Ligand SMILES: Nc1ncnc2c1ncn2[C@@H]1O[C@H](COP(=O)(O)OP(=O)(O)OP(=O)(O)O)[C@@H](O)[C@H]1O
C-alpha cells in the first residue's frame with residue numbers, strides 16, 4: 001500500500017496538513033479540478049487531502065486568527081458580506097418599490113391592464129420577508145474527524161452561515177407593463193430546461209408581464225442577425241415540458257459581454273433569465289456587472305443547469321435526478337449483456353466532466369456495478385492493484401462484471417490534444433473506449449476469454465424529459481427566478497439548499513466546480529455497494 005492509501009485509512013482529515021491551511025480547506029469545501037479556462041478562476045493553491053486527491057484552496061481566503069476572541073463574529077460578518085445579494089437599490093437608492101402584482105387572488109392578469117391601479121393582496125401571508133434567511137450548513141460537527149466534517153476552527157465551533165430565502169416579496173421594483181423579459185439557455189442540454197422556461201413564462205404573466213421573448217441558441221442569439229427572438233406566452237409554453245431539449249435551442253461560445261449588453265439595450269430587455277452551467281453563470285455575472293457599469297435598471301437572474309451537478313452549495317441541480325434514473329437503464333443493459341455472455345464485461349460511460357456525481361449515484365442506485373471510476377479518485381488500469389487485475393478476479397469469481405466510468409475519469413491515460421470547444425472547455429478523450437480496448441487486450445494477453453460490450457448513453461441521458469421530481473424542482477426554481485427579479489435582485493442565481501429555496505450571489509456558486517468528496521459517506525456507500533478495492 002502506498003503512503004497515500006495508508007493515510008486515507010489512518011488519519012483524520014487534517015493531520016497531514018499545516019494547521020492553518022487545513023482548516024481553511026474544510027471551510028472552503030472540496031473544489032478539485034477546473035476545466036473551463038474562461039470561467040473566472042480565483043488564485044488557487046493545491047494541497048493533498050487524505051485520499052491523495054488534490055484540493056484547491058482559494059488563496060484570496062482571508063486566514064483566520066483563531067487566537068482573536070472575536071474571530072467567529074468576524075468570520076460570520078465576512079460570510080454575510082460574501083453572500084449578500086446585489087439589489088437594484090445599491091445602484092439606484094432612490095428606486096421606489098410598488099406593491100406586488102403577484103398574489104393569490106385568482107385573476108386573469110394577462111387580460112388586465114393596470115390603469116385602475118395594481119392588484120394587492122394585503123391579507124395574504126405568502127410573501128417572503130427580505131430578512132428571511134436559510135441555514136447553509138445544518139450539521140453541527142463535534143470533531144474535525146467526524147465523517148464529512150467541515151469545521152472552521154480546530155474546536156469545530158458552531159458558526160451559523162445564512163443565505164437569502166427565495167420567494168415572492170410584498171414590494172416589487174419593476175412595473176410589469178414596463179418589463180421586457182428574455183430567457184436564454186446555454187451550454188449542453190439538460191432534462192428540465194423546458195420545464196424551467198415554462199414556469200418563468202407563466203410566472204411572468206401572473207405578475208402581468210406581456211413582453212416575454214426567448215433568445216435563440218444561447219448567447220449566440222444576441223449577436224446573430226439571422227436568429228430572431230421568439231415571442232413567448234403561456235400558450236406557446238403550455239406543453240413544452242412534455243419533451244426534452246430546449247425550446248429555445250442551446251449553444252457554446254458566442255459574443256462578447258459588451259456586445260450582449262448592447263443587444264439587450266437595443267431590444268429594451270430589462271429582465272434576463274439565464275439557464276446554464278458554470279460558464280453560462282460566469283457570463284450572466286459579467287452581463288450583470290456590465291449593466292451596473294452602464295447604470296442600466298436590469299435584473300439578471302440565473303437558474304443553474306447541469307446534469308453533472310457540479311455547482312457549489314446546492315443540494316442538487318435540476319436534471320440530475322432524471323440523468324441518474326436514465327443512467328441506471330444503461331447500466332442495467334450493460335449488466336444484462338455481461339451476465340448473459342460467457343465472461344461478459346459491460347462498460348458504461350456516463351457524463352461528468354470534472355465531477356463523478358452521475359456515475360456515483362447511478363452505480364449506487366442500480367446495485368449492478370462492480371467498478372465505479374470517477375475523476376476525483378485516481379486509479380491505475382494496469383498493475384497488481386489495477387482495474388484490469390480486479391476484472392480478472394471478478395470474471396474468475398462471478399463470471400461477469402460491470403464497469404461504470406465518468407467521462408472525466410482517467411484522462412491521464414489518454415493522449416492530450418489540447419482541443420477545446422467553442423466555450424473554451426477541454427475536449428476529453430473517450431475513456432470508455434480506452435477501457436474497452438485495454439480490457440480486451442489484457443484478457444487476450446493472459447489467455448482468458450472475455451466478451452466486452454461498451455455502452456455510451458451520454459446524449460440519450462441528457463436529451464430526455466425531466467422526471468416528476470425534477471419537474472417539481474424546475475417549477476419552483478423557475479418561479480423563484482421571476483420572484484427574485486421582481487424583488488429587484490440581480491447577479492443572483494436560485495438553488496435548493498437543505499430542501500429550502502434560496503438566492504445566491506453568482507460568484508459564490510461557480511468559483512470552482514463542485515466535486516465528489518472521496519471522504520464522503522456517499523462515496524464510501526458507493527464503494528460498499530460495488531465492493532471494489534483501491535486501484536492505486
Ligand atoms: N467566463 C465567461 N465569461 C463570459 N461568458 C462565458 C464565460 N465562460 C463561458 N461563457 C459563455 O457561457 C456559455 C456557456 O458556457 P459553457 O459552454 O462552458 O457551458 P456551461 O454553462 O458551463 O454549461 P455545461 O454544464 O453544459 O457545460 C457560452 O456561450 C460561453 O461563451
Ligand SMILES: O=P(O)(O)OC[C@H]1O[C@](O)(CO)[C@@H](O)[C@@H]1O
Nearest residue numbers: 188189306307308351352353421
Ligand atoms: O458535447 P457537448 O454538448 O459539448 O457537451 C458535453 C458536456 O456537457 C455536459 O453534459 C455538461 O452539460 C458534460 O457532462 C459534457 O462533458
Ligand SMILES: [Mg+2]
Nearest residue numbers: 036277278279
Ligand atoms: Mg460548464
